[in-house]
Amino acid sequence: MTGQVAFGKNYFPREKDEKRIWRRLNHGSHLLLLAPRRVGKTSLLRNLELAPNDNYVFLYNIVQSCSTVHEYYERIIENLFKSEFINRLNKFTNWRKEALADFRGSIKGINFSEAGIEFESQERTLTHKDLKTLLDKIQIKEKLIIVIDEFPDVLEKIHREQGHGAAELFLSGCRELWQDPALDQKIQFIFTGSIGLDSLVHKLNLSDLINVLINVTINPLNEDKALEFIDFINKKSDEEITFSEEIKSYILNKVSWYMPYYIEILLLSIEDYCCENEIIEPNPHDIDKAYEQLFSQNYLTSFNHWAERLERLEKIEITFAHQVLNYIAANKTISPQKIHNIKEAPQVTAVNSKYVIDCLIHDGYIFETEDKEYQFTSPMLKEWWGRYASI
Ligand SMILES: Nc1ncnc2c1ncn2[C@@H]1O[C@H](COP(=O)(O)OP(=O)(O)OP(=O)(O)O)[C@@H](O)[C@H]1O
Ligand SMILES: [Mg+2]
Incomplete structure (x- = not known):
């Protein structure tokens, strides 16, 4: 069905993109899969998970709804405990009951039941150290690939709700896991999401914290x-x-x-x-x-994703994004000079224009042409924007 993650027989193979990801994984890298909204990131990753290459096992996590460090690690740890993943691990380890109980009991202050994680006290919050404790327990010769979908959303929320220091702490915790020599032997991460993590961390001045991640992307079909x-x-x-x-x-x-x-x-x-x-x-x-x-009323929901993405920007960023997109809808392309001129207007001078342009690229609105101008990714999107979204 259009709009749902394409699974199994509904998935159209994208061999080149898949192979590129496998090559990077084989090098032992942690990956950052950057591609605009609706391009097929989740479908591709879920299909790698369904049929992984030999010697790999996947754990897929969608973390979009997590807005604190604690919720983020709770989601991953809960997924590690879930029977579906344990069954997959069992294929490799033949864990007996005691080993499983030991695995589940390895984090102090929490209990696990089918309903989820229970905390012995309200003060008990989870961090990257708890995830590390758990991952240390897993003894398999296969590589465990931990996929984190919509990761940048979490970072953005932590930043918005708890400030810069919290965002920095969160990323340093993640980085500790990526750089832990013992974990490196058996775990690799793939981070993905629709907000450009690179432009977000750049805006937050935290780029050095993610520089160990190797970028990969998904290309259009030929x-x-x-x-x-x-x-x-x-x-x-x-x-x-x-x-x-x-x-x-x-x-x-x-x-x-x-x-x-x-x-x-x-x-x-x-x-x-x-x-x-x-x-x-x-x-x-x-x-x-x-x-x-x-572009008639009944079909417009296909384009809602794009409109929703802009809502997460700050007010001044939204105004600027609208002006840029309106200009492109009317003129086909926009030059850096024109972008600069738009920014001169008093109501948007304070905007971080590079960040907004990056977001529009990452969201799949626009791309940079060979002439260094920007254009809508698809005439369909341009048409829709011109008719319905411009204000
Ligand atoms: N390989 C594929 N085979 C069939 N359909 C696909 C494939 N990739 C993407 N699609 C179509 O595109 C839609 C979006 O795919 P998907 O949800 O995987 O993208 P995404 O990049 O994760 O999007 P978002 O950024 O919104 O999470 C799917 O619902 C499906 O209709
Ligand atoms: Mg997705």
Whole structure:
């Protein structure tokens, strides 16, 4: 289903990206997977988890809702204790009951039940040291890959709610785990999320704390793969719609940035349009109509993600982002000089413009062209912004 993490048979393999990640993991690096919103990070990582290479076992954590260091480690530790992961570990270790009890009992001041972690006292809060205690107990020859999805959200929340010192402390704790020689032998981390962690830490002046992480990314599909993806989605549908090669190219031309999500939302609209008008073989005119339909009220939720992302910025940053995007929607591209001019206006002079531009790039709104100008990643997004989001 569009919008959900694509799992198992719904997952369209992205071999090049997967292989690149495996190569980096084989080097023993901790990874930072940076790619804009909706590009397919979670789907890709969850599919690596489902079918890992030999000698690897995955623990996936989504930490978006965690707003303190304690909640962050509670989430990971709880997932480590959960039976699904223990079963996976058991395949390698053959842990008997006592070993399992020892593992669960290794952190002082907490008990674990199926309902979750219970704390012996209210003052007991979890830190990276507790996670280390637990990880030290795991004796397997396989590498454990700990995936942390939406990591930058946690850092941003800790910073917003508890200040710079707390954010720094949180990152130093994480770094201690990455740099622990004993853990290094058996654990690797993959951090991912939709806010650019690099621009966030840069803004917070904490870049040196994450410099051990190796950046990886996810690329758009190439044309051949994008054509294959159209067939992949079409095959899953119960409707009998056929696309000629010309029409497939016509569809891709509309999408322009070949990310599965964009292709999929257009295909969904095409399917609706064809079914409602009893069309089996759509022509370019039908595709145009379906494209137009994407911007009608019923389909607009496909674009909500982008609007929501801007809401997390500070007020002045939002104003600036709107002005930049409005300009690009009207003029196709924006030059650094023009960005500079926008920043001159009294209501936005104080804005950290580089940070906002970085956020727009990371959120998948815009990219930098060869001429060093910025442009919307997809004409679909440009169209949507021009009609509905500009104020
Ligand atoms: N490999 C894939 N196969 C099939 N569909 C995909 C694939 N990758 C992405 N998609 C489509 O794109 C959507 C977004 O994917 P996913 O949630 O994995 O992206 P994300 O980068 O984690 O997004 P977010 O930043 O919002 O968390 C999915 O719901 C699915 O429709
Ligand atoms: Mg995701």
